[in-house]
Amino acid sequence: MIRVLIADDHEIVRAGLRQFIADEPDIQVTGEAGSGDEVMALLRNAEFDVVVLDISMPQRNGIDVLKLLRQRFADLPVLILSTYPEDQYAINLIRVGASGYLTKESAADELVKAIRTVVQGRRYVSAAVAELLIGGLGKPTEQSMHQSLSEREFQIFCKLSRGQTVSVIADELFLSVKTVSTYRSRILEKMGMKTNADLTYYAIKNGLVE
Template sequence: MTRILIADDHHVVRSGLRTVLEAQPGFEVVGEAANGMEAVEAALRAKPDVVVLDYSMPVRNGVEATREIRARLPRTEVLIFTMHDSQDVIEDILSAGARGYLLKADANDHLIAAVQALGRHEAYISGKLSAGLLDTLLAKRKRQRRGPLTPRERSVVQLIAEGNTNKAICAKLGVTVKTIETHRAAAMRKLDLHTTADIVRYAVKNRMVEI
């Protein structure tokens, strides 16, 4: 039995995925989550075999949620479920530990096969890039310099772009206002940004938030 957690911020998407997956013999949906933080918490509770996770998640983005799930539950595979057909996105999710990438446009034809592959701890990629490119992309990612933002700086940038105040970000991340200001300043310096509007534009351009 393959135990599955579904994480997407749209209820209708979660409901549709549950219906399709539960109709498949050998699949069991053990939980749902509406944002990245809930996805991590639900995964730690249910310890699923596969997490079907939207790339563009609120509170904590899909990359950061993937990184934490894979770090704390190394036997749990992550299938990123997204509308973005991009090599940059694939490299991001690979660096975080995900081994599956499924375009929402391909879900009707590939969802079951993707979950089955990950349930066997095999890689699966849909869209223009095939699973055969996984090793090449991952090797390239390891050779490259790490991105300019730390995971916490990336989270702060996303939360700012989503319209959260410093106080709200403190509550969500469990840190002080001074720490948030430090991360914000470091991120803006690294990215050569100067205003909150610049942060929002950067986050939208890099698909950290949806508009």
């Protein structure tokens, strides 16, 4: 039996996923979390075969949780299920260590297929993500400037674009303020921008924040 942990801050979404999965004889939802901290707490006390993880969650967001999971539960498959389109987040999160990426508009049978795939130790890549991997990433454009960021840079970029201060980010990531400031400068330089407001505008324009 494949044991699934669903992490999403919307109860109605978790209920819908439970219903989809309930019809599958080999898959069972054995845990639910509404925040990043709840995910980590559940994983300390129970075993799961796969985590289905949303990006936008309170406390720790999905990007932070994914990074922690790769550090502490390196072999645990993590399937990202998000409202954000593939071209905005998929490549970066697969690079960070996600086992697959689906949007919430995906059909239920595709989610089931993705769960079975990642549990077997393989990556699940939708047709849209496969096209991105094959084609459009060689030449950075305004739509893909964030694709040039490293794993840590992308994590900090997402926080800056949501209005978090350098000191708050430093506390959350257990880094010094000086280190986060250095990352901020590097991000601005790579993306050809001057202020946090520029990052926020870019993120909103490109659907990276709600």
